[in-house]
Amino acid sequence: MATILVVDDELGIRALLSEILSDEGHTIELAENATQARSVRERMRPDLVLLDIWMPDVDGVTLLKEWGSAGLLTMPVIMMSGHGTIDTAVEATKFGAIAFLEKPITLQKLLRAVEQALVKTAPPRPAPAVVGLPTYARPEQGSVPVATSHSMAMSSHMPSSNVLASEQSFELDRPLREARDAFEKSYFEFHLAKENGSMTRVAEKTGLERTHLYRKLKQLGVDLSRNKRGSGG
Numbered sequence: 001m002a003t004i005l006v007v008d009d010e011l012g013i014r015a016l017l018s019e020i021l022s023d024e025g026h027t028i029e030l031a032e033n034a035t036q037a038r039s040v041r042e043r044m045r046p047d048l049v050l051l052d053i054w055m056p057d058v059d060g061v062t063l064l065k066e067w068g069s070a071g072l073l074t075m076p077v078i079m080m081s082g083h084g085t086i087d088t089a090v091e092a093t094k095f096g097a098i099a100f101l102e103k104p105i106t107l108q109k110l111l112r113a114v115e116q117a118l119v120k121t122a123p124p125r126p127a128p129a130v131v132g133l134p135t136y137a138r139p140e141q142g143s144v145p146v147a148t149s150h151s152m153a154m155s156s157h158m159p160s161s162n163v164l165a166s167e168q169s170f171e172l173d174r175p176l177r178e179a180r181d182a183f184e185k186s187y188f189e190f191h192l193a194k195e196n197g198s199m200t201r202v203a204e205k206t207g208l209e210r211t212h213l214y215r216k217l218k219q220l221g222v223d224l225s226r227n228k229r230g231s232g233g
Helices: 011-023 034-043 060-069 086-094 107-118 176-194 199-206 210-220
Strands: 003-007 027-031 048-052 077-081 099-102 144-146 168-170
Touching: 003 011, 003 034, 011 027, 011 107, 011 199, 027 034, 034 060, 048 060, 048 107, 060 077, 060 086, 077 086, 077 107, 086 099, 099 107, 176 199, 176 210, 199 210
Parallel strands: 003 027, 003 048, 048 077, 077 099
Antiparallel strands: 144 168
C-alpha cells in the first residue's frame, strides 16, 4: 500500500484522515504546517500528499510552488480546503496539484480521489489465494463443520484432513448466546480477511455504521491487528 503525507493545521482533520486511510492499509505521515511537511519531504518521498491550502505559516499553494521549483514535486498532490474557490482550485492544478477536495470531505470522495491518484503508480494487486473463510479456522472434535457451500456435514468425527480450508466449525452444545457470539466472531473475521482489514469496506459489506462495528468487534474479542494490511495499517 501507499505512504501518504497529510498536511493540515487542524488536529481533528489530521486524526480523521489518518484513521480512514490507515483502515485502508496505508502508512500515514502527519504534518501540521509547512515546516513539518518540508521535513517529511526531505526525509522521504511519499506516494501521495493531501495538502491543506489555508495554513497559518505558509499556505498550501505556496508550498506546492516551492516543491515544484525545487524539483521535489515528484509525487501526486491533492489539495484540500474549506474555503476554496474555483480560482484557487485552478491555480493549484496549474502548479502541479492533481485534484481538489472541498471540506467537509466525504468518505466516498476521499477514497475515490486517493485511489485515482495512486492508480498509475500502484503495483497490480495479486488475486486472493483463497475465497472463503480464513484458513486458520479448523474443526474440533465434537463440532459441526459449516461449509461455505451451505451444506452441513453432520458427522462429529470427520477427520480434519477431509474438511475444506474454507469451512468453519462451531461447538453447538452450548448456550445460544455463546453459539451466536462464536458465529458472529467468525463472520466478522471472514469479512475482515476478505477485505484485507479495511474497516470501511467491512462496514459497507455488513451494513453497520463504523462506530457500531468497532464496538461489536471489541465486544467479540476480534483481533484487528492480524487483519491490517501493510506495516503501517
